[in-house]
Amino acid sequence: MEFSVLAEAFEKIEATTKRLEMMEYLVELFKKTPPDLIDKVIYLTQGKLYPDYLGMPELGVADKLAMRAISLASGKPLSEVEETYKELGDLGKAAERLLSKRTQLTFFSQPLTVERVYATLDKIARTTGPGSIDQKVKLLAGLLADASPSEAKYIIRIVTGRLRLGVADMTVLDALAEAFTGSRENRHILERAYNLCSDLGAVAKAVAKEGLEAVKGFKIELGRPIRCMLAERLPTAEEIIRKLGKASAEWKMDGLRMQIHKDGDKIIIFSRRLENLTEQFPDAVELARTHIKPKQAIVECEACAVDPDTGDLLPFQELMHRRRKYGIEKAAKEYPVALYMFDVLYVDGRDVTTEPYIERRKLLEQIIVQDEWVKVIPNIITDDPRELEKFFEEAVQLGCEGLMVKDLKAPYRAGAREFSWIKLKREYQAELTDTIDLVIIGGYHGRGRRAGKYGAFLLAAYDPENDVFKATTKVGTGFTDEDLDRFKELLDPLKIPHRHPRVVSLTDPDVWFVPKIVIEVVAAEITLSPTYPCGMNAIREGSGLALRFPKFTGRIRFDKAPEDATTEKELIEMYKKQLKKIS
Ligand code: ATP
Numbered sequence: 001m002e003f004s005v006l007a008e009a010f011e012k013i014e015a016t017t018k019r020l021e022m023m024e025y026l027v028e029l030f031k032k033t034p035p036d037l038i039d040k041v042i043y044l045t046q047g048k049l050y051p052d053y054l055g056m057p058e059l060g061v062a063d064k065l066a067m068r069a070i071s072l073a074s075g076k077p078l079s080e081v082e083e084t085y086k087e088l089g090d091l092g093k094a095a096e097r098l099l100s101k102r103t104q105l106t107f108f109s110q111p112l113t114v115e116r117v118y119a120t121l122d123k124i125a126r127t128t129g130p131g132s133i134d135q136k137v138k139l140l141a142g143l144l145a146d147a148s149p150s151e152a153k154y155i156i157r158i159v160t161g162r163l164r165l166g167v168a169d170m171t172v173l174d175a176l177a178e179a180f181t182g183s184r185e186n187r188h189i190l191e192r193a194y195n196l197c198s199d200l201g202a203v204a205k206a207v208a209k210e211g212l213e214a215v216k217g218f219k220i221e222l223g224r225p226i227r228c229m230l231a232e233r234l235p236t237a238e239e240i241i242r243k244l245g246k247a248s249a250e251w252k253m254d255g256l257r258m259q260i261h262k263d264g265d266k267i268i269i270f271s272r273r274l275e276n277l278t279e280q281f282p283d284a285v286e287l288a289r290t291h292i293k294p295k296q297a298i299v300e301c302e303a304c305a306v307d308p309d310t311g312d313l314l315p316f317q318e319l320m321h322r323r324r325k326y327g328i329e330k331a332a333k334e335y336p337v338a339l340y341m342f343d344v345l346y347v348d349g350r351d352v353t354t355e356p357y358i359e360r361r362k363l364l365e366q367i368i369v370q371d372e373w374v375k376v377i378p379n380i381i382t383d384d385p386r387e388l389e390k391f392f393e394e395a396v397q398l399g400c401e402g403l404m405v406k407d408l409k410a411p412y413r414a415g416a417r418e419f420s421w422i423k424l425k426r427e428y429q430a431e432l433t434d435t436i437d438l439v440i441i442g443g444y445h446g447r448g449r450r451a452g453k454y455g456a457f458l459l460a461a462y463d464p465e466n467d468v469f470k471a472t473t474k475v476g477t478g479f480t481d482e483d484l485d486r487f488k489e490l491l492d493p494l495k496i497p498h499r500h501p502r503v504v505s506l507t508d509p510d511v512w513f514v515p516k517i518v519i520e521v522v523a524a525e526i527t528l529s530p531t532y533p534c535g536m537n538a539i540r541e542g543s544g545l546a547l548r549f550p551k552f553t554g555r556i557r558f559d560k561a562p563e564d565a566t567t568e569k570e571l572i573e574m575y576k577k578q579l580k581k582i583s
Helices: 003-015 019-032 035-045 064-076 076-089 092-100 116-127 132-146 149-161 168-179 186-198 199-212 212-216 236-244 284-291 317-322 328-334 359-365 385-397 481-494 568-577
Strands: 230-233 247-252 256-263 266-270 296-305 335-345 373-378 379-382 402-407 417-425 428-430 436-445 454-463 468-475 510-515 516-523 525-529 546-547 551-556 577-582
Touching: 003 019, 003 035, 003 116, 003 149, 019 035, 019 168, 019 328, 035 116, 035 199, 064 132, 064 149, 064 525, 092 149, 116 132, 116 149, 132 149, 168 199, 186 199, 186 212, 199 212, 236 247, 236 385, 236 417, 247 359, 247 385, 247 417, 247 436, 247 516, 256 284, 266 516, 284 335, 284 516, 296 317, 296 359, 317 328, 317 436, 335 359, 359 373, 373 402, 379 385, 385 402, 385 525, 385 546, 428 525, 436 468, 436 481, 454 481, 454 516, 454 568, 481 551, 525 568, 546 568, 568 577
Parallel strands: 230 417, 335 373, 468 546
Antiparallel strands: 247 379, 247 402, 256 266, 256 296, 296 335, 402 417, 428 577, 436 454, 436 510, 436 516, 454 468, 516 551, 525 546
């Protein structure tokens, strides 16, 4: 197939402002394309060489390199290429102009084919190592030498990553339906196939070669990502229950969505946008290998940053340390992730996406080995908005973003955003800038490196009216090993076999202490929580106040008596003052 056919179609697509026209040009182009080439034509139209999920080397040729190739092919000095680029502001147009000034085409010049352009671009993408720049210049110049000015324009735009015709996936699917089935109505059949394989090229090839029946037969395949099911949003628990009736409310974790494909020992991890994350997350790969029981499976989870010493959830920002190309192993040790599983799509050759949520959840619970690093995301099943709210507050306080409420009967609908999944997030956030001084009233035994010491503490604020200490948070972050040795020394003499009579708490720590030691903490914010008595009913019936992401600052306030700690009233005021609407 001559490359000029593609270039002409690109010219037309670029010139139009109407989606319908764009689609018609695509239909025309697809009809002219031999079925064996249609995948490549589609990738090129979208400015790439492969579907994204393969994580193949990208073109991304630097401007400098492209300019050298244009100079070679056009016989013009590099300075003229630079000037023309500056004048036109578009390297593709610069190539077009300079090549149109060529006096003659090279002696051996022959029409460019799509096959040759694709193969050469592929070679350019894969060429690495010493001397690769010169080699890429040569390869690119070779193509340009045989290209017409218009063809050169598009080749340059493709290699520099600036094609941007704006041809969206759905437009391609519309055009494919029209071109090969005679009706755009069939788009939903193609779309279903696309949602299952995330590869427009594969769908196109199937429909062009074998027709609609072949597309209908598309199945989930291990190693090919499935497009993610997405959620709608409603503002209140009541509205969600009204919409869904009895439903499953799961924690909505604030992490990184992962779709994990397991095939024996082989693990592939895809992101929400279907990029390949496998190499970046060796720890998640290992967890998948050891915690997913079936030989073959596709599961979805949220990967969250956790404190390696306490297992506490950390804020989402901590995950950013994992977005890197180098030092991957080190980052995995310092900022390990825990996996919170929320769905299963495939098990040992069986596509389970069509089964209702409640069945998939049962299956998920059977196939996952749960421990401190891998969990099935906690949930409750309810039709009571009050209960939903309570669960919501608990989740937020523990570090979640809110809840994901799911229709018990709904299948997993790849690529769809509908009301079978509804997210409940907060409208307000109480930002906390001050430090808070709280009294240690209880302790939790440490584990791992912290074995034999206390790994976390239950803290309370003071209520002067009743002269009691009311529990308001559990803190396990911010302590050095030396801090923990020190706390053991300080607290062991204060151990008592039961809750101190001046302490109010709804939860039991491993060990109770006489309220005496005051420590300074910071936190992301103060949140509502049904599990802590401090501030109970002050803001909302049935809810107290708690700290979200609390952290020890390193200061023990020996200068403060427990009665000098931050009071319940102060916390309530802080909560009210710092409410901030989340956009
Ligand atoms: P979206 O991903 O829906 O386009 P968004 O980027 O605004 O929108 P969120 O509002 O954060 O995303 O909500 C969706 C994301 O929540 C999911 O993609 C997934 O990563 C995450 N998530 C966390 N917990 C769950 C859960 N229990 N079930 C499903 N998704 C969850």
